[in-house]
Amino acid sequence: MKIGIIGAGNIGGTLGRIWSAKGHSIIYGVRNPLAPRVQTVLEESEHKATAASVKEAAMKSDVLVLATPWEAIGEVAFQIVDITGKILIDCTNPVKPNPEWPLAQGSSAAEEIAKRLSGFRVVKAFNTLGAGNLSDVMFGAVHADAFICGDDAEAKQIVSELAKEIGFDAVDVGGLRSAEMLESLAKLWITLAYSQGIGPKIAFKLLQK
C-alpha cells in the first residue's frame, strides 16, 4: 500500500518505520525533506521510505496519515489536493487551541478535518497511546488496543489491518462522532503517564468476558 505520512516526528516517523519494514511504500510529506530529523527517519527505514512536500505525499498515496501538531493543521490542509475517496488517518490530539480551526463544544479534531477536507474518508486512530509504545505494543502476552472510529466501513477495515500489522488488537468505536471520546482518552493517557507519574509505557485495553 502507498502510505503518505504528513509529519516525520514521534508518531509519523515511528509508524512509517514499522509499515516500511512490513513492505508498504512510505512517502513522508514534510516542510523540509532535507532536514536532519527527516533524514534520520529515512536512514532508520533503510531508505525504503522517501520524503517530499506535503502536497506530493498527499497526491501519491492511497492512505494519508496526519501526524502533525493540531495547531499546524490549517497550514497542512491548505496544501492537500487530489483527495477524493482517499483514506485519511487522523492521529492528532487537539491538546493546544488552534485559532484557525477552533473546536466547537462537543466537536473533535477529526470531525473538523472531515468537514474541511470533505473528499477524505477520515478514520481516527493511533492517538490514544504514546508514540514510544508503537514499536512494541505487547504488554506481557496482551496486545494493546488501537481504538478506531470513522464513518466508512471499508476505510476502517483497512486501518484495522494496518493496526494489526503493528501488533495491536483493533477496536471499532463506531462513527467519526466517537472521535471526541478517543481524543478525551488521549488526555486520560497523558494525565496518567505524566501528571500521575505512572510513566509513558502504558496503553489501554478493553477487557471482555
Ligand SMILES: NC(=O)c1ccc[n+]([C@@H]2O[C@H](COP(=O)([O-])OP(=O)(O)OC[C@H]3O[C@@H](n4cnc5c(N)ncnc54)[C@H](OP(=O)(O)O)[C@@H]3O)[C@@H](O)[C@H]2O)c1
Ligand atoms: N507523541 C505522541 O506520543 C503522540 C501520541 C498520540 C498522538 N500524538 C499526536 O500526533 C501528532 C504529532 O505528534 P508528534 O509527537 O509526532 O509531534 P512531533 O514529534 O513534534 O512531530 C511533528 C511533525 O509535524 C511536522 N509539522 C509541524 N508543523 C507542520 C506544518 N505546518 N506543516 C508540515 N509539517 C509540520 C513537523 O515537522 P518539522 O520538523 O518541519 O517541524 C514534524 O515532522 C500531534 O497532533 C500529537 O498530539 C502524539
